[in-house]
Amino acid sequence: MIPKLMQSIAMPASKIQASRRQFLLGAFAAGTGLAVGYRLLAAPAASASDTTAGDSAEYTFSPYVMISGDGKVTVLSSQFEMGQGSYNGLATLVAEELDADWAAIEVQGVAGNVKAYGNLAMGGALQITGGSTSMTTSWERYRKAGAAARAMLVAAAASEWNVPASEITVENGIMAHSSGKTGGFGRFAAKAAAMTVPTDVAVKKASEWKLIGNADLKRFDSARKANGTEHYTIDVSLPGMLTAVMIHPPLFGAKLKSFDAAKALSVKGVVDVVETPRGVAVVAQHMWAAIKGREAVTVEWDEAGAEKRSTSELMALYHDIAGKAPAAIARKDGDVDAGFAGAAKVIEANFEFPYLAHAAMEPLNAVARKNDDGTLEIWGGHQFPDVYQMLAGEIVGIAPDKVQLHVMKTGGSFGRRAVFDGDVVVEAVYIAKAIGYKAPVKVQWTREDDMRAGRYRPAFVHSMKAGIDSDGKLVAWSNHLVGQSIMANTAFAGMIQNGVDPTSVEGASNLPYAIPNQTVGLTSTEVGVPVLWWRSVGSTHTAFAVETFIDEAAEAAGRDPVEFRLSMLEPESRHAVVLKLAAEKADWKKPLKKGHFRGVAVAESFSSVVAYVAEVSTSDSGDIKVERVVAAVDCGLAVNPDQIRSQVEGGLGFGLGAIMGEEISLTDGSVDQGNFDLYTPLRIDAMPEVEVVILASANAPTGIGEPGVPPIGPAVANAIYKALGKRIRTMPFTKSLTA
Structure with missing residues (x-):
């Protein structure tokens, strides 16, 4: 999607290869569980297990793996899943080092902390999924996060059982000692959060791998993809949510001159017809009403600056x-x-x-909702999350960190969702703003929208x-x-x-x-x-x-x-x-x-x-x-x-x-x-x-x-x-x- 030559854009190599003083393993208690990830410091911490830093240090922490009290292992993926299997790859890296039960693995997309989730293969300054770099950027740090979590779980079990950590074995999420004592990850997750975080954890040798390189290992998400229970942006349904479809310019470069929505507003289910910088949006109670309303809108375009060549x-x-x-x-x-x-x-x-055309099976879509506390939530295929946070924040007039992105799995992209102008994401925000944020809005493109108004x-x-x-x-x-x-x-x-x-x-x-x-x-x-x-x-x-x-x-x-x-x-x-x-x-x-x-x-x-x-x-x-x-x-x-x-x-x-x-x-x-x-x-x-x-x-x-x-x-x-x-x-x- 994004060529490998983009590796040169973000920052010099000295910044990409973060030192231990800048990029350290960290952990915290997550309810009754354990979260392990990375923390970045502008100044060195007093010790590797510190969860705070001195006055002169900037501290951020973002988890890569979380283990709950019931033993469930959740991998927090910096890479967006659009069918290419990045979630499965990251799950494999973490589960290998954890010696986790493959059946207990789940993966969740995350965004919002570029320092922790930036794509190292492209310089680290942006959280980008593209250029077939998911494994390249994840190979070292996700394995180390998994290894650190394992070491902390073993330390917790060793402390409770009063045995040397070196005598404890781990297999399929169960820790065991020759004395007969056993326990799953969930039992020790909370206690593990209080253990010292390893400063330089060792990952397994290739000869010790059970999952990495295993030709018989099937994707953890295969069943729900096959039975139709996987959840995509098109499936998002929020209380009171409205659905919008766009009327885009018929020619590239044409601009909106005027529109008449009188007939559209008489269509049952149509709530509003609004102007946005990207065209006219028809907002309705459901998709069918929005489409029928769109057919009733009369639009006049200024085509003076449009591309008219065949x-x-x-x-x-x-x-x-x-x-x-x-x-x-x-x-x-x-x-x-x-x-x-x-x-x-x-x-x-x-x-x-x-x-x-990219012609992904799931046409473009996004959902936007502004909350009473002034924050904005966006559900979608966030291939350029930092960019979308910034753009959405500018539209609403809030700081980017007040924009929460729900990273959804997507039915294909092939590069289409990695856009500099936010595209369908900003459409959702513009429409929500135009209707006074009175309801969550899902913008759903049709196949024709996807082909005729696409990139x-x-x-x-x-x-x-x-x-x-x-x-x-x-x-x-x-x-x-x-x-x-x-x-x-x-x-x-x-x-x-x-x-x-x-x-x-x-x-x-x-x-x-x-x-x-x-x-x-x-x-x-x-x-x-x-x-x-x-x-x-x-x-x-x-x-x-x-x-x-x-x-x-x-x-x-x-x-x-x-x-x-x-x-x-x-x-x-x-x-x-x-x-x-x-x-x-x-x-x-x-x-x-x-x-x-x-x-x-x-x-x-x-x-x-x-x-x-x-x-x-x-x-x-x-x-x-x-x-x-x-x-x-x-x-x-x-x-x-x-x-x-x-x-x-x-x-x-x-x-x-x-x-x-x-x-x-x-x-x-x-x-x-x-x-x-x-x-x-x-x-x-x-x-x-x-x-x-x-x-x-x-x-x-x-x-x-x-x-x-x-x-x-x-x-x-x-x-x-x-x-x-x-x-x-x-x-x-x-x-x-x-x-």
């Missing part, structure tokens, strides 16, 4: 720009002009990528050129990318260096292949269509352009695609290892049965490397079906292997659907697609058989929520070329295959 016009402009010199250079190695001049063969190609993966054009010498080696490479910047005009605009937005060129400017002469240029366009990171961000288009063009270069060189790639990679590099593993597991060199063809691709995103070998078949009528995909994955240490397989399978399906048939197009500035009839994610009968091979690694965990997306498109496109002899350069595939 995507056909935009793409024609992009292709024209791509044929000229780039506005900025992202990478330049060697002498590209000389490389092309000396090449025996030169090939060129243009690739076109459309806007894409999109930017459309891009790549103009590419490759030179191959007489020995079949790739000696020159150029790529000019043209598309909108995600970072421009946002809080992260400072990341744009020398005209280069790293989210535009990631996956293109950091090629792993040894090409002596290469240049990567970028021209960022000014278009009124709102864009945002989309699952795997820049690599969604760069990996396709790079990996299909590499195949074209291999053919021009008369070489096998796998061998050609390996010849340009360090033999023991992560790319080479996963590429060889995927090829081996897929029997790359073994002939396929008639009508079946293979393609290959490898890509790195979010510090993980994924290689795919895709097998497609053709029918007598020329239809293409993706039959099988073999995936090899290096994502560092596999905390939850079953979850990793699920994320790779899900990312593969997500990416395959997008590349085969998804597109957001505009006609005179209006979005054409509104629902899944015209915007077509992958259907279940098109999902191939998938085999996922996870590379064994002792390195710290890296990303997995997004890296499965980028290589599937090019692997399938390369297989289709083998089948039909046709290169796919315009997305989605349906355009190229029917042209």
Whole structure:
């Protein structure tokens, strides 16, 4: 969602790596239970077990794990759960170190203390869930919190039983001594809160793990996700709550001129129709009344500053720009002009990528309620909680710490809920304010709202050129990318260096292949269509352009695609290892049965490397079906292997659907697609058989929520070329295959 290059934005490394004097384990009594987490000090405390600090110290404490008197273990997650399994991963880290009963684990999202919950993988200055960094930011500190809680529980039992702590064993939440004495966590939780907090607790060795790396461990929340009892924002129901739907501008950049709500107010159940900075809101007793009321509102818009171009016009402009010199250079190695001049063969190609919607199963929503004490509560998918607290506070006129966020599980995001302007969250607050805070308000977008008033993966054009010498080696490479910047005009605009937005060129400017002469240029366009990171961000288009063009270069060189790639990679590099593993597991060199063809691709995103070998078949009528995909994955240490397989399978399906048939197009500035009839994610009968091979690694965990997306498109496109002899350069595939 958020690219790994964002790691540079927040603070210098000296601040990220907090010392013991700044970042210490802490604990307190939580009712009849124990809470263990971290406390941050501006000055050193007198001792590690202090729960206060001196006058010169700033003290904050936020728990990471809580153990109640009934033995329930609750992990407080700094990472937002939107289906990627971050809650399950954090639960695994804590439960492993606690030796807890997996059946007694629960996870709750938390927000409001960036010092404790800031994302260390991105600098620590913001609590962000994104960039597939949940395990990276949590790996050390959540394990240590679990280990500290265990040590304190054992100390409490040892004190009561009058035995050495070293003689007590812990298994499935039960502590035992050879004398026959036993007791569960709940029994000793309150007493443990009075124990000294370990200053530098040791975590388990890999040889001692029972849960981390356990391929048979199933998600703690699987049952309620399957039986429909999981609770999402769409399920929130508060006493007296009203439901609101929005009327957004029909064109991006249009502004409200006037509206007539007389007919809407006569609709049974409609309570109010109000103006907000984001459009007109229809507030009703329930969703159906709100929708019917919306249909009755007459709105006049000022479209003077709106984006009115169609995507056909935009793409024609992009292709024209791509044929000229780039506005900025992202990478330049060697002498590209000389490389092309000396090449025996030169090939060129243009690739076109459309806007894409996030299309999460749960459309955007949020609930806002102002309380009598002046505080504000917001329920929602808080992917940028600090930002939303600040924005909501400004709207209401209260301090951010008076805004309480209820972090809800969400039915998908893919980057959509990580917005700088608060989006649906501020809509809920604006509407609550507009009706005088007389009732809690839930804003619920419809699918059409989600597609037509959303943010999109930017459309891009790549103009590419490759030179191959007489020995079949790739000696020159150029790529000019043209598309909108995600970072421009946002809080992260400072990341744009020398005209280069790293989210535009990631996956293109950091090629792993040894090409002596290469240049990567970028021209960022000014278009009124709102864009945002989309699952795997820049690599969604760069990996396709790079990996299909590499195949074209291999053919021009008369070489096998796998061998050609390996010849340009360090033999023991992560790319080479996963590429060889995927090829081996897929029997790359073994002939396929008639009508079946293979393609290959490898890509790195979010510090993980994924290689795919895709097998497609053709029918007598020329239809293409993706039959099988073999995936090899290096994502560092596999905390939850079953979850990793699920994320790779899900990312593969997500990416395959997008590349085969998804597109957001505009006609005179209006979005054409509104629902899944015209915007077509992958259907279940098109999902191939998938085999996922996870590379064994002792390195710290890296990303997995997004890296499965980028290589599937090019692997399938390369297989289709083998089948039909046709290169796919315009997305989605349906355009190229029917042209």
